[in-house]
Amino acid sequence: MRKLIIEDKWMVFAVTGLANFIATFTTSSINLALPMMAAEFGVSMGTISWVSLIYMLTLSCSLLVFGRLGDLHGYKNLFAGGFAVFSVMSILLPLLSFNLPLLILFRCLQAVGGSMVVSITHAIVSKTFGPKERGKALGINSIFVSLGLAVGPTAGGWLLTYFNWHSLFYVNVPFSLLGIYASLKYMKTRETYTKSPVKMDWLGAVVFGLMIVSLSIAINFVDSWGLVSVRFLGAMTLSLVCLLLFVPIERQRKHPMMELSLFHSRMFSLSILACLCSYIAQMMTTFLMPFFLVNILRMPQNQSGLIMLSTPLIMMLSSPLGGRMTDRIGSRQPAILGLGSVALGCMLMSQLAEGSPVIYILAALALFGCGNGYSVSAINTALYATVPKEHMGVASGMVATVRNIGQSLGVALGGMIIALRTVHYTQIGEIQGKAIYLSAQRDAFYFGVLVAVTAILAIALIPRSPEAASASAE
DSSP states (O other): OOEEEEESSHHHHHHHHHHHHHHHHHHHHHHHHHHHHHHHHHOOOHHHHHHHHHHHHHHHHHHHHHHHHHHOOOOOHHHHHHHHHHHHHHHHHHHHHHHHHHHHHHHHHHHHHHHHHHHHHHHHHHHOOOOHHHHHHHHHHHHHHHHHHHHHHHHHHHHHOOOOOOHHHTTTTHHHHHHHHHHHEEEEEOOOOOOOOOOOOOOHHHHHHHHHHHHHHHHHHHHOOOOTTHHHHHHHHHHHHHHHHHHHHHHHSSOOOOOOOGGOHHHHHHHHHHHHHHHHHHHHHHHHHHHHIIIIIOOOHHHHHHHHHHHHHHHHHHHHHHHHHHHHHHHHHHHHHHHHHHHHHHHHTTTTTTTHHHHHHHHHHHHOOOOOOHHHHHHHHHHHTTTOOGHHHHHHHHHHEEEEEHHHHHHHHHHHHHHHHHHHHHHHOOOOTTTHHHHHHHHHHHHHHOOOOOOOHHHTTOOHHHHHHHHTTT
16 A cells, blocks of 8 residues: 655645645536536536536546555546546546537546545545544535635636636636646655555446436436436436346455445444435525525525625634534534534524525525535544545545435425425415425425434434444444
């Protein structure tokens, strides 16, 4: 194995933050350009949406693979190589995308570069900082995610106003080059191989990738396909079959891609569940609120965008505070406090009405963002507490995969609840107009409360110490 040696841990930390910023910036800014790209290539919005979907699918199926490769062959070259691939694709995509298939191909390859760096950022931070600083480091690292989410729509809108969609990709290049330089300069490695080199479990990787891709496609298209459609049921069946094949394959491997024994730890398993629930609630709110602001309150796009900024901005402030609190008193209390704030924020948003004042909306979004900031760093710290160092990359890739699946589920479930409850209230006939949508939205946010409470219960069931967590697995 190769062990990471830290020349300057805060510079290494800055490089991982840069990776998180670029990854979230490119996903949060590209959606603004889809109408412009659809017009240029002469395709429908449904067709051009594959530019975003292919990026998400590629990330989802490759994050765990690259996390494992980082564990086997070291993080430095993988990290620098990821920045290099991302940079090259950010140049080639706008230059050579003469048609939509080429655009989607280059977007897929760009996602490969993004996956190479995103998959191991938490692993690098967790290995760089000891238990007394890890919570703070993971919390501050989350700032860069919030910063990318906040800057993406704003900077992306400005670039699209004065340039064109090509600029959204070119702007990544200087940041990626900086990432390559900093990775090679500040991340040092020494080789400490085991008696026999460990080979990558490519069969497990392929089966896992197919499982995640089919699941992600089913989640993303359930709204248009329907729950009982042949395509949706076929995709879900394929995902289930791959899961049933994946588990015995990994159990038989001497060096599996995913160390299934990690799930024997209650702390790890319950933290993964809490992480999934957290991202479902987070993305569902991010997805639904703009519809309320624009369609119900009739706000202009720029004003609604500024209001939505309140969540990532508050997360930027609360994430390091949650991390410091975790380092002092452990993960349980800040995680429950944060998730409780998420639940309360969803409850406040469930009461939104046509006459809701802006200050009420901002308070609900701020409470929601503060809760996410406190809970994310605490949950991640609990999760990595029981992971052996040789599996830190796999765990980091797993968290990133769960984040992508949770975000996809948040959008899919939010849209599904709105659609189903809208039909329900329309058929009843007791309310009309905007009241129908507001009632459906209320039910969706009630579901968000339920998801947050589920995460709280998962955290409450976590043993109070890593030792207890490990013992419970016996």
